[in-house]
Amino acid sequence: MTANQYTNGIVRKIKCDGTKKKDIKKQLLTDINLRIEQGEKLEDIIAQMGCAKEIAEGFNESISPKEEKKYVRNKILKILLTIILLLSFLICFIYWLSPKVKDLDNSKYFNKNQVESAMLDTIELLDEENYASLQGKAISQMQSILNKETMQDVRNQISDNWGKRQSFGVMYTGELLQGNTHYAIGEITVIYENVSVTYRLTFDKNMQLAGLFIR
Amino acid sequence: MNDKYERQMKKGVLDMLVLKLLESEAKYGYQIIQEMKEKSEEAFQLKDGTLYPVLYRLEDDGLVVSKWSEAEEKQVPRKYYEITDNGRRTLEEIQMVWKHISNGISKIMED
Numbered sequence: 086m087t088a089n090q091y092t093n094g095i096v097r098k099i100k101c102d103g104t105k106k107k108d109i110k111k112q113l114l115t116d117i118n119l120r121i122e123q124g125e126k127l128e129d130i131i132a133q134m135g136c137a138k139e140i141a142e143g144f145n146e147s148i149s150p151k152e153e154k155k156y157v158r159n160k161i162l163k164i165l166l167t168i169i170l171l172l173s174f175l176i177c178f179i180y181w182l183s184p185k186v187k188d189l190d191n192s193k194y195f196n197k198n199q200v201e202s203a204m205l206d207t208i209e210l211l212d213e214e215n216y217a218s219l220q221g222k223a224i225s226q227m228q229s230i231l232n233k234e235t236m237q238d239v240r241n242q243i244s245d246n247w248g249k250r251q252s253f254g255v256m257y258t259g260e261l262l263q264g265n266t267h268y269a270i271g272e273i274t275v276i277y278e279n280v281s282v283t284y285r286l287t288f289d290k291n292m293q294l295a296g297l298f299i300r
Numbered sequence: 301m302n303d304k305y306e307r308q309m310k311k312g313v314l315d316m317l318v319l320k321l322l323e324s325e326a327k328y329g330y331q332i333i334q335e336m337k338e339k340s341e342e343a344f345q346l347k348d349g350t351l352y353p354v355l356y357r358l359e360d361d362g363l364v365v366s367k368w369s370e371a372e373e374k375q376v377p378r379k380y381y382e383i384t385d386n387g388r389r390t391l392e393e394i395q396m397v398w399k400h401i402s403n404g405i406s407k408i409m410e411d
Contacts, residue, residue, distance in 0.1 A: 095349075105356075108379075109352065111368075111377075111379070112329055112348075112352060112379050113348055113352075115328070115329075115330070115376055115377070115378055115379070116329055116330040116333075116348055118376055119330050119376075120330070133347070134347055134348050134349065135347055135349055139349060140347070140348065140349030141349075142349075143347075143349040143350055143352075143353045144349070144352065144353045144356070146353060147353035147354070147356055147357045149360060
């Protein structure tokens with residue numbers, strides 16, 4: 086154990102403010118150094134001075150009720166401040182993680198016409214069951230689900246027979262920011278002979294299909 | 301000798317002894333510990349954990365003031381304690397009380 090560790094152990098247990106703790110530590114270290122200069126060994130000095138807890142108790146006994154009250158109040162304040170800081174950090178982190186959508190017209194990363202055109206292309210390829218082309222336009226994680234079997238399952242959950250596509254509804258687009266990643270997101274309702282289906286499509290910055298939601 | 305009684309008796313006179321040692325000149329903590337040990341012929345072997353709380357209390361009560369010395373050459377800065385006028389008056393009062401008590405104790409114990 087070093088002199089510094091020993092004195093730190095003492096002042097940590099003393100119920101007073103930081104300034105006084107620093108002063109006490111400085112005094113104790115001065116005494117220890119004086120004794121070392123006079124030829125005493127650190128282990129002997131520590132043994133003579135006593136255990137950190139006992140020394141701290143000696144100081145605590147001499148602390149006035151007013152000072153102790155102030156110490157307790159400051160400690161509670163410190164704990165509260167730490168909790169508030171942690172909560173603020175957590176809220177900021179959750180906000181940073183949560184998706185935020187803004188208008189595509191103001192986007193630095195995406196062109197609205199390009200996004201709308203990519204949405205229509207994707208829907209047409211899905212209707213044509215041209216999964217090879219779709220896979221070429223999708224991110225790697227999406228490629229594994231863009232196949233006839235999986236997509237047929239998805240379609241069947243809505244209806245066994247959609248019928249032919251009749252018309253496209255109004256298209257809604259936006260820029261989605263999640264963490265540090267920017268996506269273009271668009272939603273459109275498509276009318277088929279037997280059902281009306283809403284597609285929500287997501288594209289990354291390279292206009293690769295990054296998300297597909299059908300209902 | 302029973303440690304408990306020795307501690308209690310010493311504790312009661314510590315403020316007076318510290319003030320007395322500071323009466324002649326300002327001293328730093330370790331110096332007080334050493335002088336107390338020498339002058340009392342080792343009857344009072346104070347630990348830092350006993351002396352410093354006393355010094356802080358005396359300072360809070362305005363009986364002593366403290367000041368860190370400047371670092372000079374190889375000498376590390378030291379915190380010197382100096383008795384105040386209030387401290388000198390209090391010391392005189394405590395000494396009178398001490399004489400009164402010790403006379404009383406002597407009379408009882410001599411019987």
